[in-house]
Amino acid sequence: MVNKITVVGAGNVGATAAQRIAEKELARTVVMVDVAEGIPQGKGLDQWQSAPIEGFDSRVIGTNGYDETVDSDIVVITAGIARKPGMSRDDLLNTNAGIVKSVGEAIKKTSPNAIVIVVSNPLDVMCWVAKEATGFPKERVIGMAGVLDTARYRAFLATAMDVSVRDIQAMVLGGHGDTMVPLISYTTVSGIPITQLMDKATLDAIVDRTRNGGAEIVKHLKTGSAYYAPSSGAVQMVEAIVNDQKRILPCSAWLEGEYGEKGIFLGVPVKLGRKGIEKIIDVxxxxxxxAALAKSAQAVREPMSVVKL
Structure with missing residues (x-):
């Protein structure tokens, strides 16, 4: 347990993440920040009132400013507008870049030693915006994408084979979008290569569904986007950091030559511990x-070039 964790954004992803963090008692205080007056306060109070039933002592509070967030150990950024049907993640670029920039500047002033986990889309570009706005070292700015994309991949595989998700080992790298790269060569079921258990056509269809996993949910919801799985992904990263678990997870990290890429955030395997990213694993x-990873990296670079910081 750490002293304080802040979640910026009290929408579906942020509020669900705050609740999960509190229920796992990862911090003494969980702060939700949102510009919408009354929303974080009301949701925070509601969550705190669930504590006697769920049995947690992490205090949840909501606020419209950053005074209550001072000296947060971890800050999870979920703020931004959500995707609508027919909207790509890159369509969100200009609006969310401005939001994340202002959030980053506030974090720099109030929690200069925090580890920042970015969830806002388009994810990899927003990580870069957050890094530039905070000036934090690369170890302390991390994007939540690969954990979510891998969870979707594993869920689809489990459904197709009618097996437990617990027995599926997999990893999805690259940018968080249509060019993400599920690593078939590292996908196994209790150590058995997936290619021995599933024909190529079925596997290709699952890979394609994984790449469009978020859009599939947006199409169903019509007025919103995914939040249960994204919040779970962010909280898994928070837990790995708080408890110094040394988890090897696919996260968006700032690359300086790894995988042949430099000056870009991209989903790669990392070791997460109490100080943030302890190591980038080059597999x-x-x-x-x-080739697919290089294509994915290019898809991240293109929107970076039009962002005005």
Whole structure:
């Protein structure tokens, strides 16, 4: 347990993440910040009143400013507008870049030693905006994407094979979008290579569904986007950091030559511990996976070039 964790954004993702953090007692105080007057206060009070029933002592509070967030150990940024049907993650670029920039500047003033986990879309570009706005070292600005994308991939595989999700080991790298790269060469079921258990056509369909996992949910909801799984992904990262678990998780990290990429946030395997990213794990990829990752990196660079910081 740490002293304080702040979640910026009290929408579906932020509020659900705050509740999960509190229920796991990862911090003594969980602060929700949102510009909408009354929303974080009301949701925070509601969550705190669930504590006697759920049995947690993490105090949840809501606020419209950053005074209550001072000296947060971890800040999770979920603020931004959500995708609507037909809208790509890149359509969110200009609006959310401005939001994340202002959040980053506030974090720099109030919690200069915090570890920042970015959830706002388009994810990899928003990580870069947050890093520039805070000036924090690369170890302390991390994007939540690969954890979510991998969870979707594992869920679809479990459904197709009618097996437990617990027995599926997998990893999805690259940018958080249509060019993400599920690593088939590292996908196993209790150690058995997925290619021995599933034909190529079925596997290709699952890979395609994974790449469009968020859009599929947006299409169903019509007026919103996913939040249960995204909040779970963020909280898994928070838990790994708070408890110094040394988890190897796919996260968006600032690359300085790893995987042949430099000056970009991209989903890669990292070791997460109490200080944030302790190590970027450079794994061997097949020729197809290398090409796909390079394509994904280019898809992240293009919107970066039009962001005005």
């Amino acid at each position: 061997s990829l097949t020729a197809d996976e290398k």
